Amino acid sequence: MKKEKTSLIVHLIFILLAIACVVPFFIVISASFTNSQDLALYGFSILPPKVDFTAYAYLFENPRQIINGYAVTIFITVAGTFLSVVFMAMAAYALARQNFKFRKLLTGYIFFPTLFNGGLVSSYIINTQYLHLTDSVWVLILPGLVNVFHVFMLRTFFKQLPDGLFDAAMIDGAGEWRICFTIAIRLSKPVLATVAFLGALSRWNSWYNAMLYIRSEEKYPLQYLLQRMMNNIQELLNQMEHVPSMVSAADIPGENLRMALLVVCIGPMMIFFPFFQKYFTKGMTVGAVKG
Amino acid sequence: MNMRKKVIAFLLTAGMLVSCLVGCGQKNNGGSAGTTSGSTDSAQQQEEIATVTWCVRATPEEDDELVLEEMNKLLEERYNLHLNMVFISPSDFNQRMQLMSTSNEDYDLCFTSTWANYFYDNVNREAFLSLNDLLESDAAADLMAVYPDGLEEVARVDGNVYALPNYQLIYHQLAAFIQKDLADKYELDLDAEYDTIVDLLPFMEEVRDNEKDLFVLNETQNIRYMTTVGIFDDIATFAYVYRDDPEYKVHFLLETPEIIEQYRTMNSWFHSGILRSDLATAIDVTADEAANRYAISLKTAKPGGEAEFTNTYQKEYVQVSFGEPYLQYNAGAATMTAINVNSKNPEAAIKLYGVMWTDKEIYNMALFGIEGVHYNKVSENRIELVEGRKYNKSGLSWAIGNQFNAYLLPGQEDGIWEETEELNRTAEVSHLAGFNFDTSAVETEMAQCNSVWKEYERQAYYADDYDVWLTEITTKMKAAGIDTIIAEVQKQIDEWRVANGK
Amino acid sequence: MTKKKRISRRVIRENIQLGMLTLPVVALLAIFSYWPMFGVILAFKNYKVTQGIFGSDWMNPLFKNFDFFLKSQDAFRITRNTLLLNFLFIFAGTFCSVAFALLMYEVKKNYQVKIYQTFSILPSFLSWVAVSYIVYSLLDTDKGIINRIIEFFGGSPVAWYTTASYWPVILLIVKVWHSVGLNCIIYYASLMGIDNELFEAAEVDGATKLQRVIHISVPQLIPIITMMVLLDIGQIFRADFGMFYNVTRNVGALYSTTDVIDTYVFRTLINQGNIGMSSAASVLQSVVCFITIVTANAVVKKISPENSLF
Known part of the structure; x- marks a missing residue:
């Protein structure tokens, strides 16, 4: 393909967008390097008035919890995303096939749960009493494996693959499984990477099930620890209104500590991003394979 | 073909994983x-x-x-x-x-x-x-x-x-904790009797005019608390009964002159700069408290309060208490x-x-926690916490038993438990003591009133026109069914009076 | 005769194979989505721990748990805010994401694409709490960066956090800013599926850049856009609680334009913790979403049947 020069306006737009996205990020990072007194006095800014490491020193004074948190988060992200993408791609492939007789029925079946859910109480009863998932890392993985959005996204993508490809394979005597894994999935790396990335991001950020079901400290994902810290502040303020006992300043982490934990939480996910990105930009297209 | 084998192998593993999982779960259950x-x-x-x-x-x-x-x-x-x-x-x-x-x-x-x-x-x-x-x-x-x-x-x-x-401490009494150097600088008479925070206004105005780096008043403790202490009993947030009313008449709180005036004062203080200008968004002020940026903090009065305050914030504070200790009907x-x-x-x-x-x-x-690991004894009833301890539940003292049995920490004066208990015993007791409001008949109205209340209450401070605010919230509370709640409280109080011969 | 039989056997075999492919997803949904659906009855029960979910009495009247919302004077306001704001988010969000994806497709050097993508995705990593701190640092009346700029140019500072009329726009900007990078990737991935030969052929035919975008790129995106919009419409009566609660700092003065169903339910029930009422709210959301999605899908089906969801 002929190389074209990208117009300057396009670059300008993206540079502006990049600035709008990066600057707020710096605000958070700089806040984590400011001491809490300065934060109270001057508020958040792009550069810290003077660099201060107390927040990080405090976080890593006792790193066991953070290391455990990382381990759990990485495990649920990797295992969950892998299983989820494989299962969803299989289903999406079947739903995209015109010769599948239960296509309509199953589409409805998969879609319906996004509209109706039974609520927290019934899920909790099932997960704890019938599936015995209390305090198991699997409760952080299994319930979220199917994202209906992503199934439909994959289906839409598979539908766009030319039928001729499948017909040719069928004539060669390939079964549906083989077509699914050797043709459909192979040709869809950009969308699989997209779905995997979206799934990984939401798993990385998930904390709610950990709050409900996990009991032992060493099984808490990192994001839960962050969320707990943030929500505890709300609760302690609420408590101060009702109970005359003094809440000591040490019980409420300063804003710099909150921001530092936030940075610690998102850091690694940003390292993973380029790994997925490889597939976004590769331009692995149907046309390229066909030719 | 090879692919298919791989897939089957994978599915088998997945299946085994799931069954293992369920198996483990069952074991646990057993x-x-x-x-x-x-x-x-x-x-x-x-x-x-x-x-x-x-x-x-x-x-x-x-x-x-x-x-x-x-x-x-x-x-x-x-x-x-x-x-x-x-x-x-x-x-x-x-x-x-x-x-x-x-x-x-x-x-x-x-x-x-x-x-x-x-x-x-x-x-x-x-x-x-x-x-x-x-x-x-x-x-x-x-x-x-x-x-x-x-x-x-x-x-x-x-x-x-x-x-x-x-x-624990179960009576209500409000106090102002004032930075001592400021009280000295502006010659606040600490021995005088003050009835409410309004009496401190001249002092607060001086602080406002001369101490530009400070906020004057920290009122994060519920505002209603300020004047209601000792005047009313507060039932389910919205219903108020005067403490000396022999008829036990129930009022909607925004129909009592005291509360209307209280909010009006706060509103004028906001506009005159006594309260911080970003009050609407200042939810978590703990950082400002820790940085000693408030000249005055309104908190619950308690024995040894100033020592505790001084110790927590590492700056000398004095306590000025308002009114007398009062036991609300739902104390405890x-x-x-x-x-x-x-x-x-x-x-x-x-x-x-x-x-x-x-x-x-x-x-x-x-x-x-454990002596020698998490804390050290200083004397029989006094301890010091170990720096960097991995067990610190001192905040539980009021959550699991009788706080007056707790060891004393640095900053808590000897004898504060005895003093507090004495005040619990001698505080004036509400004439409604023993009454309990059962909300089950008005759950829907409570939900709606709570919603309106949470939307409007804070706005009392920063509303541009206080009277507009008052009309608006009153109308919305009426529409949310406040009258039904008041009537229900009245009905239950009347029944309770008959049953208890009050 | 024998040929026909063989075909039907093949059809059966294919369908069994395809059915097996969907099995994990079907099973997971059955366990984690369909099984808990019995919980819906809680919305109609006067729940007592001692009697259990099934043993508890039905509410009398049956829909009493819904009253706290349906009979509320704010029901209209909340419904309007939720639907309008979500509609705005879907519309503007999709428009911006598609536009950026198309623009990004014009960037031909891979490393440049990577740089722009990496930057634009940064906001998606920030939780709403973090975003709320950032917005606060911009909009705070005294210390806020924006007010300082306004003052620098001689204007008078604006009390952002107590003026409700600005907030639909502020929330829209924040929402789009937060999600555009991520959604852009989805559309970009879809564009990557276009056969390059098409563009080359169009270029040979003398098509302008704009023509190529309109006639090749956009049609390629239509199915995925339709699907994304339909799925979003299926959630139109559910609001992003984290955003509405944190970014507005839960300031009461802003409720007239920012109060949505999820924040209303949270605020209303936090003191009471009534299970029946919170279940009722969730049932109500499901019903509204169900109606909107079925309507939207029917419309899509009329226009282009192959793009409808079901």
């Missing part, structure tokens, strides 16, 4: 079933140790198990009890407790109150055991011997006591302990709760 049957047996065989599960609102820490193990040594040896204390982070407590009780999860004791793990909701759901008989039983004998007379009345609904208030309801309606062994549960009142050593271990 284990816990064993222990529960064990605890029911213990009712028959006195020698066996009974296990009590207690859900407490506190953030879990690294040394929890270590301390619990140590506590259990004493508990088993002295009382034949085994404590399984479940620490649930404050952020998760309401949700977790609600789910635990609706899904019949096993627990015996839990923290409840008018603000966390909401007591009346639990009572409506029949989640708590009625303690009427239990309090008469032998298991509760030790506890009742030391329990303050009639304190449990606050948790009586329809004749049944559903919880026991923990003991802010911190209570209840027993699960499905508890397997309520006798053991109440006995264990009693231990927290009677056994100072075990109670203090639950708060401060």
